[in-house]
Amino acid sequence: MAKFLIYRVLQAIFVVFVVTLTVSFAIRLTGDPALMLSQGAGSITEADLERIREALGLNRPFLVQYWEFISGLFVGDFGRSFMGGTPVINLIERALPATLMLAIVSLVVSIAVSIPLGIKAATARGTWIDQAIRIFSLIGLSFPNFWLAIMLVLLFSITFRLLPPSGMEGPVSFIMPAATMAIILTATNVRLVRTTMLETLRSQYVMVARAKGLSETTVLYKHALRNCAIPLITYFGLQFGGLLGGIVVIERVFNWPGLGTLAFQAVAARDYPVLQAVITVLSLLIIAINLLVDIAYGLVDPRIRTE
Amino acid sequence: MPDAAPSRPGQAKTARRQSSFKALEFILGVILVGGIGLAVLFSGFLFPGGGSAVDLAARLTPPLVDMAHPLGTDPLGRDVLARVIVGGEISLTVGLVSVAGAVVIGVVMGLVSGYYRGFWDVVVMRFADVQLALPFILLAITFIAIVGGGLINTIVLLIVSQWVQYARLVRGSVLSLRDREFIQSARAIGVRDIKILFQHLLPNLLGPVIVLMTLNVANNILLEASLTFLGLGVDPTIPSWGGMLAEGRTYLQTAWWVSVFPGLAILLTVLGLNLLGDWLRDTLDPTGRTRV
Numbered sequence: 001m002a003k004f005l006i007y008r009v010l011q012a013i014f015v016v017f018v019v020t021l022t023v024s025f026a027i028r029l030t031g032d033p034a035l036m037l038s039q040g041a042g043s044i045t046e047a048d049l050e051r052i053r054e055a056l057g058l059n060r061p062f063l064v065q066y067w068e069f070i071s072g073l074f075v076g077d078f079g080r081s082f083m084g085g086t087p088v089i090n091l092i093e094r095a096l097p098a099t100l101m102l103a104i105v106s107l108v109v110s111i112a113v114s115i116p117l118g119i120k121a122a123t124a125r126g127t128w129i130d131q132a133i134r135i136f137s138l139i140g141l142s143f144p145n146f147w148l149a150i151m152l153v154l155l156f157s158i159t160f161r162l163l164p165p166s167g168m169e170g171p172v173s174f175i176m177p178a179a180t181m182a183i184i185l186t187a188t189n190v191r192l193v194r195t196t197m198l199e200t201l202r203s204q205y206v207m208v209a210r211a212k213g214l215s216e217t218t219v220l221y222k223h224a225l226r227n228c229a230i231p232l233i234t235y236f237g238l239q240f241g242g243l244l245g246g247i248v249v250i251e252r253v254f255n256w257p258g259l260g261t262l263a264f265q266a267v268a269a270r271d272y273p274v275l276q277a278v279i280t281v282l283s284l285l286i287i288a289i290n291l292l293v294d295i296a297y298g299l300v301d302p303r304i305r306t307e
Numbered sequence: 308m309p310d311a312a313p314s315r316p317g318q319a320k321t322a323r324r325q326s327s328f329k330a331l332e333f334i335l336g337v338i339l340v341g342g343i344g345l346a347v348l349f350s351g352f353l354f355p356g357g358g359s360a361v362d363l364a365a366r367l368t369p370p371l372v373d374m375a376h377p378l379g380t381d382p383l384g385r386d387v388l389a390r391v392i393v394g395g396e397i398s399l400t401v402g403l404v405s406v407a408g409a410v411v412i413g414v415v416m417g418l419v420s421g422y423y424r425g426f427w428d429v430v431v432m433r434f435a436d437v438q439l440a441l442p443f444i445l446l447a448i449t450f451i452a453i454v455g456g457g458l459i460n461t462i463v464l465l466i467v468s469q470w471v472q473y474a475r476l477v478r479g480s481v482l483s484l485r486d487r488e489f490i491q492s493a494r495a496i497g498v499r500d501i502k503i504l505f506q507h508l509l510p511n512l513l514g515p516v517i518v519l520m521t522l523n524v525a526n527n528i529l530l531e532a533s534l535t536f537l538g539l540g541v542d543p544t545i546p547s548w549g550g551m552l553a554e555g556r557t558y559l560q561t562a563w564w565v566s567v568f569p570g571l572a573i574l575l576t577v578l579g580l581n582l583l584g585d586w587l588r589d590t591l592d593p594t595g596r597t598r599v
Contacts, residue, residue, distance in 0.1 A: 011436065018437045026453050131328050138585065142578035144529050146536050147570035150556060154563055245442030249533050253556075264537065267452050275452065279445050286442065 004298050012291045019283045020073075024066050027272045034058060069276070078277040083269050088277045091262060096281065098168055099251070099258035103243050105174055106181035111236060114186045118193020119220055122201060133190060140187025145246050149180045149253040166255035177254045181246055185239065192235050196228045203227075230300050237293030241286040248282075333586045339579025343572070347395035358389030358546055367562045379564040381554070387564060390546045391572050397458070397547035398576065401531040402524040405465035410520055412466065413473025418504045420474065421481025428478070435471040443468050443530060451539040461540045465527050476519060480512035514591035521587055525580035532573050548573050 034052040038044045053059040057068070072078060078088035121133040156176060157165035164173050200206065201224060209219045248260030255261070259278050266274035346353070362384035370379040370387075378387040420428040438446075450464050484490060485508075493507050534540030535549030543550045548569040555565035 014433070015437050019441060022437075023449060026449055029453050138581050139574075139578060142525070142529075142574055142581050144532050144536075144552075144570060144573050144577075146533055147552060147566075147573065150552065150559065150566055150570065154559055154566070158560055158563075241442045245444040248442075248444050248448075249537065252537060263448055267448060267539075270452075275448070279449060282445055283441055 001298065005295065008291060008294055008298070012287050015287055016284065019287075020070065020280055021066060023276055023279050023283075024069055025062065027276050028062060028065075073280070078280075079273040081274050082271045083274075088273050091274060092259075092277055092281055095257060095259045095262045095278075098256060099244065099247055099260065102174065102177055102181070102247055102251075102256065102258065103240070105178045106185060106247075107236065107239070107243060109178060109182040110185035110189055113182070114189035114193050115225070117186075118190045119197055119225070121190065121194040122197035123216075123220065125198065130194075133194075137187045137190045140183055143184060143187075145180060145184050146249050146253050148183060149176065149250045152176045152180060153253070166253075168257055173254075177247075177250055177256055180250055181243065184246065185243065188239070189236070193228070193232065196231050197224060200224045200227050230297065234293050234297050237289055237296075240289045244282055244286065329586060329589060332582050336579050336582030336586060339575055340583060343395060343576050343579065344399065346392050347399055350389075350392045350396060354386075354389040354393055356389070358386055358391075358393045361385060367558070367565075369562075370564050378568050379562070381551075381565050382558055382562070387568055390551060391548070391568050394546040394548050394551055394569065395572060395576070397535075397541050397545060398528045398531060398573070401458070401462055401465070401541075402528040405462045405469070405527050405531075406520050406523050408462065408466035409469040409523070410473055410516065413470035414477050414509070414516065416470065417474040417477025418481060418508060421478035422485055422500070422504060422508070431474060432478075435475055438468065438471045444533070447530075447534055447539060451534070456534075456539050456541065458541050458545075461531055461534060464534075465530060469523060469527075472519060472523070473516060476515055477512055480515065481508055484508055484511055518584060518588045518592050521580055521584035525577045525584065528573065528577055528580075 034049045034056065038049065038052060050059070057065060069079075076089050078092065080087055081091065117133055121130045124130050153165045153176065156163040163176055167173055205227075206219060206224055209223045210216075214223075244259075247256075247258065248263065250256070251258045251260035252264060259282060263275060263278045265271070266278065351357070362380070364384065365373065365376065365380050366382055366384040368376050368380040368384075370377060372379070376386045376388065378391065381387055381390065416431055420431040446468050447464055450467070451460065454460050490503060490507060493503050498507070531540055532547075532549035532552070535543070535547050536553045538553065540549060541547045543553065551569040552566055555562070555569065558565050
């Protein structure tokens, strides 16, 4: 187990290293921030530009700058925004909870819906119920998430005037963004639950539980579901990356004050410290979750450790 | 997943119903993909103006009011139906070209790293780990911030982010095949490596690759539309589904049809491809290597 842990942690550190290095390097390629900052400032001499570079620390070797960025990470220092000079960490602190809360609510709702539906599809395999669930899941998989968001706005904000079309004010504003993500996640999750459940239902302890005369609900939800839990938790955990990616997109539709909105503002304003910070934070989050899922899986299922 | 042989009387009926459902799935997929594909292919012939004819007098006409514009017009009075069909060119081009590129690179990488193992294999697979840790949209934002948007860059971005999937799939299959007798004997009688890779190994792992391709064309159409919707993809002046949705969103209060129809076009195209992919998976990949 120790060997597996060390290997897995080293691998995660390697991924963090490559991702941060690539992002920092790639962002340097986009052009000289000093030139962009001085745009529209009238007559700018080379000496002025040099002063800006000096002030931002851009005239030092790339690896030195990368080292500063990395060491800043450990103390929560991401530098300052080019726009107004706010410390980037303050912007992240405001945006991260908005994105995370939305992600967690969507995931929880989706799991709560897809487990009973997936179990129903598995136990009713081949019947019209199973086919109907399958069709709905295929349609859900085919929805562009941002269009689904727009359609919900059209229906519930414009036509029926029930829900606020954008912003994050109170629990009501969570309904549409969370529903958008939950619908799309559920399309995948129902299939996962169904497949996992079908495999479990074939095993002998399920037969024993039935032979003992336990009620079908007890067999399904107590005996079978527990054994499905390990693979399902892994799948749900691995989904987090895709989920965050999806949220970044629909934040635009709902004007949600999260990391996605922050990233797009940063791209539009060429505010690279902010963009770099957003991408780094999101990747770290995803790498950390993948690592935790893998370790949890290794703890529970000894077969994984040797792979 | 191999289904167990029918043992209870009800199961034979269930199995029959399942196979007729399969057929329905296939037919529906072919109708959707074929219909949309043909309409887009002949869009130049159907709408010689490419849907770009501006008619400010007829701006924001609702659907079914004027039969010259069955799906209504947009804020510049352009015909929504024409623009939806012409806009399909971008989606289908991006979907097909990006998948073709990713398959060629991924399959070659997967064959080589699975067959020869060693250093090359480690490099490719660690690279794959890194890519899998980055959600597509983050890679996209960074990439577009550096090289800018546009049709070609969007396609390159999709290829860069997806060849890994094929490399992993192919590598996995090669690892399980390389020590089988037919490969061993080919090697024993002195068949050249390149022939072993492309004539003996490749045909044996095409099934899952084709399934993944179908699903990825669908997925890439969705991704391109999201990017263009966000203003990071294809040039907004060219009609494309994502671009039309970005435009239409401003007029959601007054003109729902400008946002509804391009989205519906994406939904139906992707649904058709997903239906075909699902059907193909049951047909070509019964052991489920490409299952989610």
